[in-house]
Amino acid sequence: MISLYILVIRRRVLVPIVLCLTWLAVFGLVLAGLLPERRVIVIDPGHGGIDGGTSSGDLLEKDVNLRMGHILREVLEARQYQVVMTRTDDSDVSHFVPNGASRYRRDLKGRVRLVGRVRPISLISIHVNWHKDSWRRGAIVYYQNGETDSHLLAEAIQEELNAIQPVKRQVRAADFYVLRNTNAPAVLVELGFISNPEDRRLMQDAAYLTKQAEAVRAGLEVFLRQIGLQDQSPRDGT
């Protein structure tokens, strides 16, 4: 009799729990089927505001980075990615971190904080290179030393960029604040050398920037397939 009583109580407790779990499972499956895949990419156009980055004559790195940021955003949005930009105009990001350290440091922290908030599937930081030897040229992709996924992403993007540029470059491991402090696979793309006349011309050419943006997008998709975050069939963006 006592054991029967316990059985009844257990049933009384268990049945609602089982029902609840079943409902949650079904609801989860429905949601998974109905909601679009969450594919957020953060684009981080380097520098901005009083921080012009590197320069050559009147051409400032911050302006090239921002222009490319907008072009890359269009390219990615056309493929159904959700894009968040660390800046969309000529301002820096230091206002995200009102207190402490220098403006430069707060700017970098602000970028990292934003990435932490939106939890993207990857971060693409955009910069422009400079070297005292003006013959050096070509886009180079950097990744945080020791980060396997970021290395994979960098290799995939570099390969696509090499396919469109006359000089083939290798990816480079580096130690950058924004890359180091980001959880998502993250790369920093140096679009070219502002100190090289031909690169300098190309980085002001919207058609070439669009080709580079398509290369970045193609590399990103190769990477996402490699890590199993994207189905094999390419999306046609319609």
Ligand SMILES: [Zn+2]
């Ligand atoms: Zn830079």
